[in-house]
Amino acid sequence: MRIAVGSDHRGFVIKSKVIDLLNRLNQEVVDVGPHSAESVDYPDIAQVVGGHVSSGKVDRGILICGTGIGMCIAANKFPGVRAAPCHDDLTAEMSRRHNDLNVLCLSADMLGERLIDRMVEIWLKTDFEGGRHARRVEKISEIERQHPGAP
Secondary structure, rough: OEEEEEEEEHHHHHHHHHHHHHEEEEEEEEEEEEOOOOOOOOHHHHHHHHHHHHHHOEEEEEEEEEOOOHHHHHOOOOOOOEEEEEEOHHHHHHHHOOOOOEEEEEEOOOOOOHHHHHHHHHHHHHHHOOOHHHHHHHHHHHHHHHOOOOO
């Protein structure tokens, strides 16, 4: 799987650890930055990851900021992106099973490294159930088609 990973400055250290984990799990990683701990605005990074996921350049994305919320808001502006902040094993699993989440948003400030590792592994390994959930995800796609104008 090809995964774009990005963070703001608050998520910089965690981003490098997530990339290391993904490499160990034999995933193809696209590191969109930042490449130092200097201050960067989260919407700029979310725009790159969201654009990559929306265009199909990557299969999924992972975004990391202080809470995961700002990245989520920005990434969801792109058609076909389903981004959400997850905060434990269950939300990581259910985001895939029921929502076919393709951008995982993580908090650098509120989650420990071991929890993040578990969540990323669960999120990668969990399949979308389809069925009634596919109908609901399609309704989200229909909303996007009815309201064009996203970047």
